[in-house]
Amino acid sequence: MTEENALLSLRGIGPRMLERLAKLNIASLSDLLFHLPLRYQDRTRVRPLGSLRPGEEVLVEGTVDLSEIKFGRRRMLLSHISDGTGSILLRFFHFSNQQKQQLAPGVRIRCFAEVRRSAAGLEMVHPEYQLGSEISENGVSKTLTPIYPVTEGLHQIGMRKLMTQLLERLAQDEIELAELLPEPVLTEKQMPTLKQALLFIHQPPVDTKLSDFQQARHPAYQRLIFEELLAHYLSLRQLRHRMQAHAAPVLESGDYARRFVEALPFTLTDAQQRVYAEIEKDIQQPRPMQRLVQGDVGSGKTIIAVLAALSAVEQGYQAVIMAPTEILAEQHFHNIEAWMAALDIRVTWLSGKLKAAQRRQAMDEIAAGVTQIAVGTHALFQNEVCFARLGLVVVDEQHRFGVHQRLALREKGRSGNHYPHQLIMTATPIPRTLSMAAYADLDVSVIDELPPGRKPVETVVIPESRRDEIVQRVHRACREGKQVYWVCTLIEESEALQCQAAEDTAQQLNQALSDVKTALVHGRMKSVEKEAVMQAFKQGEIDLLVATTVIEVGVDVPNASLMIIENAERLGLAQLHQLRGRVGRGDQASVCVLMYKKLSQQARERLGVMRETSDGFEIARRDLALRGPGEILGTRQTGLLQLKIADLQRDQLLVEEVAGVADRLLENNRACAEALIERWTGSAARFADV
Numbered sequence: 255m256t257e258e259n260a261l262l263s264l265r266g267i268g269p270r271m272l273e274r275l276a277k278l279n280i281a282s283l284s285d286l287l288f289h290l291p292l293r294y295q296d297r298t299r300v301r302p303l304g305s306l307r308p309g310e311e312v313l314v315e316g317t318v319d320l321s322e323i324k325f326g327r328r329r330m331l332l333s334h335i336s337d338g339t340g341s342i343l344l345r346f347f348h349f350s351n352q353q354k355q356q357l358a359p360g361v362r363i364r365c366f367a368e369v370r371r372s373a374a375g376l377e378m379v380h381p382e383y384q385l386g387s388e389i390s391e392n393g394v395s396k397t398l399t400p401i402y403p404v405t406e407g408l409h410q411i412g413m414r415k416l417m418t419q420l421l422e423r424l425a426q427d428e429i430e431l432a433e434l435l436p437e438p439v440l441t442e443k444q445m446p447t448l449k450q451a452l453l454f455i456h457q458p459p460v461d462t463k464l465s466d467f468q469q470a471r472h473p474a475y476q477r478l479i480f481e482e483l484l485a486h487y488l489s490l491r492q493l494r495h496r497m498q499a500h501a502a503p504v505l506e507s508g509d510y511a512r513r514f515v516e517a518l519p520f521t522l523t524d525a526q527q528r529v530y531a532e533i534e535k536d537i538q539q540p541r542p543m544q545r546l547v548q549g550d551v552g553s554g555k556t557i558i559a560v561l562a563a564l565s566a567v568e569q570g571y572q573a574v575i576m577a578p579t580e581i582l583a584e585q586h587f588h589n590i591e592a593w594m595a596a597l598d599i600r601v602t603w604l605s606g607k608l609k610a611a612q613r614r615q616a617m618d619e620i621a622a623g624v625t626q627i628a629v630g631t632h633a634l635f636q637n638e639v640c641f642a643r644l645g646l647v648v649v650d651e652q653h654r655f656g657v658h659q660r661l662a663l664r665e666k667g668r669s670g671n672h673y674p675h676q677l678i679m680t681a682t683p684i685p686r687t688l689s690m691a692a693y694a695d696l697d698v699s700v701i702d703e704l705p706p707g708r709k710p711v712e713t714v715v716i717p718e719s720r721r722d723e724i725v726q727r728v729h730r731a732c733r734e735g736k737q738v739y740w741v742c743t744l745i746e747e748s749e750a751l752q753c754q755a756a757e758d759t760a761q762q763l764n765q766a767l768s769d770v771k772t773a774l775v776h777g778r779m780k781s782v783e784k785e786a787v788m789q790a791f792k793q794g795e796i797d798l799l800v801a802t803t804v805i806e807v808g809v810d811v812p813n814a815s816l817m818i819i820e821n822a823e824r825l826g827l828a829q830l831h832q833l834r835g836r837v838g839r840g841d842q843a844s845v846c847v848l849m850y851k852k853l854s855q856q857a858r859e860r861l862g863v864m865r866e867t868s869d870g871f872e873i874a875r876r877d878l879a880l881r882g883p884g885e886i887l888g889t890r891q892t893g894l895l896q897l898k899i900a901d902l903q904r905d906q907l908l909v910e911e912v913a914g915v916a917d918r919l920l921e922n923n924r925a926c927a928e929a930l931i932e933r934w935t936g937s938a939a940r941f942a943d944v
């Protein structure tokens with residue numbers, strides 16, 4: 255019997271109902287069991303009318319004092335009821351004559367609805383109700399009433415009927431429901447069994463404390479959350495495990511790296527040296543490295559990427575460095591090409607915007623193995639691009655790429671059982687628990703130190719109404735030989751509008767500041783134009799660069815020491831931090847002006863955080879508190895984090911516990927681990943070929 259047939263064994267389920275259930279992603283009895291209530295109603299006790307507060311959903315009972323029809327803008331029936339402790343008004347907009355007659359003075363009534371505040375006191379609008387003899391003394395529910403996600407044609411009552419049958423069978427062990435948490439774990443964590451937890455969650459007994467329950471603090475919920483987090487963590491660990499079973503070239507740094515470091519005008523920070531040592535240790539193994547390097551904006555990640563690339567080149571392999579935006583990729587290419595010229599290493603540029611002939615040539619070089627280091631955008635990972643001997647993949651600013659892209663990249667450069675090493679770099683500091691949950695397949699290194707001599711960027715928050723003042727400030731800065739960014743932000747979704755705004759602003763500033771050399775860069779300009787502008791700015795030929803958020807990541811012009819961000823209130827903390835990171839890179843004191851039109855409470859808090867701290871980790875922690883984990887990892891990141899009931903922020907403490915159990919499980923009970931992954935992520939198949 256297939257799972258689908260098993261659903262048909264419930265009364266009330268036919269082919270039509272199967273379709274409706276499918277809309278709720280329910281295709282099996284077990285899916286239905288894991289279809290959890292959104293919230294609960296308490297119909298287990300009758301509440302005295304005198305004890306009610308607005309917003310509560312309650313069961314009450316009383317006697318009708320008076321029913322009357324009111325003719326206002328709409329005709330309505332009003333019934334006043336009382337129970338000796340207080341009174342409440344029932345309001346009906348749709349009613350029959352019969353209803354009006356039934357609600358006669360002296361009649362007993364029991365109602366269920368949300369209590370609302372009205373001009374005259376408390377009221378219920380269209381309550382469910384029973385009258386007189388319909389009210390049975392033991393008619394109150396014996397459990398809290400679950401409210402489920404439902405769909406067209408399958409409403410609460412229908413859903414509850416299905417659940418009641420299902421839970422009866424579960425209680426009698428007529429349904430197969432594997433307990434996947436090992437006995438010692440259940441005992442150690444004092445958790446209920448899966449069966450107990452599900453029965454409890456679907457039918458919480460009368461004395462369940464509703465608030466604990468709804469905030470998922472109840473052990474029954476904790477048990478499910480634990481299992482879900484465990485399953486997700488296991489799926490990432492398993493992915494890692496499978497990768498580790500593959501072979502990778504053994505790489506070693508040598509002469510190139512030594513010469514490169516010697517030629518640098520500075521010495522590496524301790525943090526850079528430590529992180530590079532961690533990478534070296536990985537790539538000396540015949541297994542693919544999977545390492546994430548986190549380092550705050552300006553901590554010097556590029557050097558690390560280049561060092562790693564050189565170790566590939568040293569052993570005759572190719573390395574590829576990929577950046578998420580044209581501008582950043584372009585900048586990497588220029589830096590790296592200049593550095594590599596001294597070492598006689600061939601660097602190839604590839605982006606989606608190259609002309610066909612140049613593109614062809616770049617791809618030929620890469621395929622022929624002439625290219626030693628390829629730099630570019632995600633164009634590097636299109637199918638037509640074939641590497642001759644790819645040894646290392648570096649993905650810069652990975653927060654702009656999704657998890658699936660990351661997985662796809664691993665496949666690139668695979669030959670037989672051989673995979674390239676992978677180094678992922680991000681300036682988005684991710685709080686530990688989040689990182690454990692989202693990147694459990696990676697090893698993590700942190701560059702926790704900035705190069706010496708960096709001065710913190712002074713940040714000021716100024717209303718748009720003082721724009722003239724700000725323009726004067728820009729003027730002064732330019733006259734003093736400083737360089738300035740003016741960032742135009744607009745509603746994110748419309749790149750066109752954003753570019754238009756930047757064009758307008760550039761024109762206005764150009765007019766207002768005729769002696770300042772102003773230029774414009776935005777995403778709709780041709781690559782060559784953008785490149786020319788960025789180079790001119792870098793060389794100091796331009797004083798004031800008006801830009802859209804295309805300069806958000808990676809752009810590095812140390813002489814720029816003033817940044818104006820328009821509409822700063824519309825940006826998230828992570829984005830503001832990235833943008834601000836474009837200044838404060840040289841030895842001058844830098845200033846960032848956050849300009850706003852209108853501040854909501856949240857926006858005020860965000861800008862306040864920016865003013866208070868420049869520590870990326872602190873900003874990320876505050877961001878997590880303000881916006882939650884989904885936002886921080888970015889929507890594209892959620893692929894591996896589609897959690898059904900767990901909440902990475904609320905359940906942080908459990909994430910820590912999960913890690914310990916997961917490792918034991920992977921060692922001692924692999925079948926169980928796989929069953930957990932399958933139950934909660936359904937992704938066992940997805941990763942099977944990795």
Ligand code: ADP
Nearest residue numbers: 520521522523551552553554555556557705810
């Ligand atoms: P990010 O981590 O944001 O990518 P970059 O790699 O762009 O940072 O480095 C920022 C700037 O700091 C660059 O100008 C780089 O040359 C410089 N830099 C990197 N490492 C050091 C160091 N150890 N000492 C001084 N400057 C450094």
Ligand code: MG
Nearest residue numbers: 555556650808
């Ligand atoms: Mg960078």
